[in-house]
Amino acid sequence: MSESFFKVDVEEHNQLVAKAYQARGFDAQESMEAARMAAAATWHGNRTHNALKALHLDELFGSSVGGCTPSAQIEVLSSRFKASEVWDANKKLGQSVAKRAFDRAIELADEYGIGMVSVDNAFHYLWGGGYVIEAAKKGYIAYTNCTSTLAEVVPFMGKTATLGTNPHSWGFPTVDALGYPICIDWATSTVAMGRVQQLKREGGQLPPNAAVDAEGNPTQDPHEVSALLPFGGHKGYGLSLINELMAAYIGGSLPIHRGLKAPNADEKITTSFFFQIIHPEALSANAFACGRDQSQNIKAVIDNILTTGNEKSLLPGQLEAQAAKRSEQAGGLLFSEAEIDELNIIATKLNIKPLTKIMFNS
Numbered sequence: 001m002s003e004s005f006f007k008v009d010v011e012e013h014n015q016l017v018a019k020a021y022q023a024r025g026f027d028a029q030e031s032m033e034a035a036r037m038a039a040a041a042t043w044h045g046n047r048t049h050n051a052l053k054a055l056h057l058d059e060l061f062g063s064s065v066g067g068c069t070p071s072a073q074i075e076v077l078s079s080r081f082k083a084s085e086v087w088d089a090n091k092k093l094g095q096s097v098a099k100r101a102f103d104r105a106i107e108l109a110d111e112y113g114i115g116m117v118s119v120d121n122a123f124h125y126l127w128g129g130g131y132v133i134e135a136a137k138k139g140y141i142a143y144t145n146c147t148s149t150l151a152e153v154v155p156f157m158g159k160t161a162t163l164g165t166n167p168h169s170w171g172f173p174t175v176d177a178l179g180y181p182i183c184i185d186w187a188t189s190t191v192a193m194g195r196v197q198q199l200k201r202e203g204g205q206l207p208p209n210a211a212v213d214a215e216g217n218p219t220q221d222p223h224e225v226s227a228l229l230p231f232g233g234h235k236g237y238g239l240s241l242i243n244e245l246m247a248a249y250i251g252g253s254l255p256i257h258r259g260l261k262a263p264n265a266d267e268k269i270t271t272s273f274f275f276q277i278i279h280p281e282a283l284s285a286n287a288f289a290c291g292r293d294q295s296q297n298i299k300a301v302i303d304n305i306l307t308t309g310n311e312k313s314l315l316p317g318q319l320e321a322q323a324a325k326r327s328e329q330a331g332g333l334l335f336s337e338a339e340i341d342e343l344n345i346i347a348t349k350l351n352i353k354p355l356t357k358i359m360f361n362s
Contacts (some may be wrong), residue, residue: 006340006357007332010039013343016355020346021093024063025070030096037095040130042333046324048194049127052342054095056197057124059287061259067269068093068123074100084114086250087119088218093271094125098144098273102131105277106140113282119273120251124149129185129320131275132171136181141278147247147271149259153189153228156237159216161227162256164271165189166243171317173280175262177299180321188240189228194224202338247272296344 016036021031038051062068072092078087085104089097093252101117108115108328125131128144135142148164155163165187172182190210199206199222206220213219214226244255252258252272262269288297306313328332335343335357344354 003336004203005334005360006337007330007360008335008340008355008357009332010043012355013039013042013051013333014349016343016347016352017055019350019352020055021058022049023227023350024058026063026093027055027071029094029242030071033099034093034095034126037099037126037130039333040134041127042335043129043324043327044133044320045326045334046127046129047336047339048192048198048279050339051125052339053194054124054126055346058093062093062123067091067149067259083108084116084118087117089119089122089270089273091121091123094123094271097122097130098128098275101273101275102142102144102277103134105142105275106135106138109140109277109279109282113279117273117275118246119249119275121268121270122146123274124271125273128167128169129171129183129359132169132182132185133183133317133320134171135277135301136171136173136183137175139280140171140174141173141280141283143167143276143278144169144274145243145246146273147243147252147258149271151255151258152193152213153230153240154216155240156230156234159212162259163188163230163237163240163244164255165192165228167192167242168243174298174302174317175296177302178315180324182318183317183320185316186231188230188236188243190231191228191272193228196228200241201342202336208211245272246274250274278336301348332358334360 017035017038018031021034034054041049057066063070072090073230075088075326077086077088097119101119105115131144132142145168148166149207151161153165154161155162167187170184171274174182191206206222207244209229211219211225211228230240251271253268257263258269284294291324340357342353345347347354
């Protein structure tokens with residue numbers, strides 16, 4: 001980490017973020033759930049989906065404009081399928097919904113081997129990786145996708161943004177084999193819009209073929225970005241389309257209007273979530289080679305992938321685990337000075353004590 005970082009106490013951070021949400025009308029429970037998910041992102045080194053991103057999204061598209069409803073109640077809809085549930089979130093804060101949905105999916109998986117929760121009428125849940133890492137640490141295979149708040153991504157060979165950044169997040173219970181969960185988590189755009197905002201805040205350029213300006217021309221200047229491009233051309237486009245189609249099956253509507261103004265009173269502009277938990281035992285054929293059990297087989301497969309010549313290869317989730325170890329070493333959350341300055345602007349507006357920052361030397 002070449003940039004200077006400062007340590008902030010986790011509870012101090014959570015109290016600030018929770019109070020910021022409560023000042024906007026959210027109840028104490030959902031406010032703290034949101035704060036803890038923001039802390040989890042920072043703890044694992046995710047700087048594009050931290051508290052600043054969460055509060056910024058709510059300010060632009062959430063509670064102040066009707067896109068998110070403080071203290072909304074989740075409605076569990078009737079279903080004939082025992083291992084799955086469908087929820088109407090009624091625009092409840094997304095982090096609160098996602099945490100509860102995964103907890104419920106775990107309960108279903110414990111009973112049926114697999115548990116699924118789909119959510120209609122939702123609001124952004126921040127960082128999918130945080131939820132699947134938590135579930136994987138408890139021993140489950142976890143997956144989530146969602147549609148993003150806005151259509152910010154141009155489809156392959158197109159010029160008009162009609163897709164969200166539409167993330168996919170997988171978590172695998174590999175703590176015994178590796179010491180940390182494998183976490184495959186990505187936006188389907190080349191970069192997340194949070195990365196663009198970070199570069200605006202702290203300086204820097206985008207990589208090539210990541211974004212276009214208002215004229216549809218490629219740009220690396222974060223201040224000129226009008227829309228993003230899918231990663232890997234048609235491949236990222238296809239993965240992004242999965243989210244839009246899953247949302248369409250759930251109840252999501254026209255992506256070009258999502259998060260903005262509906263073209264008519266009957267159209268929806270909310271996001272959709274999909275959560276799935278698989279109990280590892282539900283996958284097992286109990287016929288592992290060389291007398292291995294399932295856990296030993298997972299380690300053997302990973303070791304085989306990282307065979308001679310691949311020792312320096314990174315596994316998904318490894319960087320997040322390293323960041324978590326740094327946070328543990330620091331004894332708190334690590335922020336840049338610019339990030340802390342922005343959080344303390346929020347503290348000043350709330351008339352509460354600013355965050356205490358302590359220089360961290362790794």
